[in-house]
Amino acid sequence: MSFWFWHGLRKGVQSTRYPARAENTPGVSPGRPVNTDFSSAEEARRAAAICPTDAIIAHGKSTYINHGKCVHCQLCLRSLPSPMNWEPGYEWTRLPSNRAESLPLPSAFAKSMHIMVVDAGDCGACLRELKQLNNPLYNMHRLGFFLTATPRAADLLLVVGPVSENMRGPLLKTWEAMPTSRKVMAVGACAISGGVFGKSFMCACGVSSVLPVDFEVPGNPPPPLAILHGLLVVAGRKSVGPVQESPKGDTAPWR
């Protein structure tokens, strides 16, 4: 006979207090590289050269990060004599580079949002992080977020994976089947920029080449709290994270 209810009562509430309070428990987020000023241009070039997905761009002595491409391999942290700066935190949700602003869902959805998840060819990592949102620690139901299996009832289309050729059609069908108040959120570096897959004849290189994306959650995979932040942004209960500065006079898509 198990006394799970008794154990439960004794342990008290274990769910994270986020978003009411910041969650600072060690390990909830792997952190991420940020723009770094090096002491010489050579160091900056070496940092840019080590990045497998060209997420780091050297500009003089400085390096700039495109988080949409960073796959969290941590080479720039561990394999460089002078590493990139690394920041903790998880409120990373941002607007796609081609958008000046995205509106959240109408306020009626703030406390009740139904999410349709489409796996457009992901490796399983982002899905695994997403799944954590249902566990007692993150427990997104307390915030009024629910997964649904039918696009007819969904308010948010959450896409993970780089959109492989075989998933392009189903993804579009799902989007078309949703009510028009829908929002689209790309989760993970692959869904934002194609990640390690890049553009190929079998891969569409990110959701934005198929659908209009409203919000992006960078990370590879983004930790559960980052995804939760994304959901809160879509629901209009949080604003997008801080924008990484881009080098002056450069028109490349930076954010």
Place this chain on the structure above:
Amino acid sequence: MAIIAGLSLGAIFVVCAGGVLFSAVLGRKHIPAVLAIAGAFSAILMALTSAAVLLAHQAFEVGLWILDGFGRFTIHLDPLSSIFLFASGVVYFSISLFVGSFLRNQGDDAHPTLHFSILYFALMAAVVLILVAGDTVLFLISWECMSILCFLLINYDPRGQSDKSAGYIMLAMSEAGFLAVAVAFLLLARSAADLSFASLRSASGSLSPQALWLTFLLGFFGFGVKAGLVPVNFWLPRSYTAAPPVFVPVFAGITLNLGFYGILRLNADLMHAGFGTGLLALITGSVTALVGILYATTDGDMKTMLAHSSIENAGIIVAAVGAFLVFRALDQPVAAALAVSAALYHMANHSVYKTLLFEGAGHVEAATDTRDMDRLGGLARVLPGLSAIFLVGCLAISAVPPFNGFVSEWMTLQALLRSAILASTSVRIVFALCGAALALTAALAVTCFVKVYAMNFLGIRRGTWEPQARTQAMSKFPLAILAVVCLLLGILPTYVLPILSESVEPLAGASVTTALVQPFFTATPQNAQLPAAFLQDFHNLGAQTGKGFVPGRGLVVLLRGLEANPVVFAMSPSYSVVALALLLVVTWFVVTRLTKRRTLARRPLWAGGIPRLLPLMTYTGTGFSNPVRVVFQAIFRPNITEDTRQTVAVHFRTAIHRQREETHVVDRLLLKPIGAAVQWLAAFLAGMHHGRLNAYIAYVLAFLLLVLFFYRGG
């Protein structure tokens, strides 16, 4: 009135004979027309005859010639048989038109022969004779004719392809039943003056309880075979499935009823079957209903499934008859009248909607050449008219108001609930359990017919069949009549119950009209048929709406109780249908008003994002009924063999072949053991045949000594 009844009864036989004659004279091409016209005409005469008897409030009796050694043949048409005759008339009217239009639209090789025409009209005459027979000999002769004609019609197959075994099983069971019935009648006749029903009735009072029990058991077995009761109904699904589509409606709508007629005539009219026999009938009926609906829900063949559903309905009817016998034996005439009128009502309803459904199944089979519900689908677009009519049948049989199945099933359950007035706790428990079984049956029936309608008519086409043009040409009129009858029987119970009352009053000793149809239209505070306060209360509820311009006693079915509990139960489908229709209109109006400014977007069907929805991917009947199959695993006890082919390792399967075999629970628990026992006995006795001559001589000697010993005195 008696003249009318006699003339039209005679005319039935004349028309039947005329039908045969015209079929012979006009030739094969015109037989469908003859079947339709002569059949419909004699069906109208059946209804006329019975209506004449019911309206005249007296039985019609005429003695025929005397047969040496058997006594006088008598025709006796009383209200009980009139009810059955009327139901048969209504159903036969539709069936005859259906048969005509069906056969006309078949290919030339399926054209009926004179042979079919003779069998069809002979069966019609035999059915009428059974219902009007006033003595044992005529009854038994026509019963036997009916059995043999049914057997011949099952095997009627101009193309000569069908499997004959179903017909033989049916014939064997019918003959066993016939013998049992004959012995039962002879037991009754032992102390009677002659073989007429009247003298059997007067003689049955002197029978000992043991003889009554034996008569009941024999009769219950014999008639139970025809009525499809567990455990002697294994022939029924087989033969319904094997029978030609034009003939199955006759089975379900006509000959099944003869079983109930026999049970009622023998146990309720000719003798007063006791309390124990009633309980036995009640339990058998409930078990039959449950077993029937379980197999109906899980069966994938449309005809077999409808056959199992007939078994279910037979169970409900016999359970009500059983409740009637118990109530009557315990001196509760009102409850008994309620139970038996529920049984008769359900009998009529079942023959109407089951005929409709079987005719619909015939249409579907003709249109698609398949009966497999896993392969049908999307027929609503191909046959919209048939779809609407079939839907009425499905709603009626699932007991959904405002159709007729609701009224009779509701009355049956109410009758079982009346066991509250019985003194014995154990009897009350039996009633409660049987009531629970019937309630479960009713719930499963809804599942079952949701499946039938949804899998056949909705969704997309799952099989490779192409809709055949010849079905579009087939007339839907015969089915439409029955659909209208379903609706009328469903919304006008207060006009049907007085007619039933006529036939059940002599059996139960109380009138259902006075018990159930309260005179809200005729009662005034002065004449005190109803207490003034009671009348006032119900006037406020609207029970007197329509007084003055609607004929009859009232539109509310209501059983009054004692002071503390003035209303035991009440309902009024007539008012509810009006109220529901008004509600529907108001709702429609409000919703359209509220959503006027809303734009409506139509998108393609959501099918999980797959490139194309293939028919094989859609939900099938088997999938739909699987929950029932899983829950009742203990009853079905399937034998599942799974054969998996794989190429390299367990993860690379190329084909999974899953086979599921079921033995019907009755076959498994009853027939298999009996068969095994007989074979064991035969093997044991075969030990005598060892071939030694001297031992054989010893057998002869021993037998001779035995005979001499017994006859030593004489």
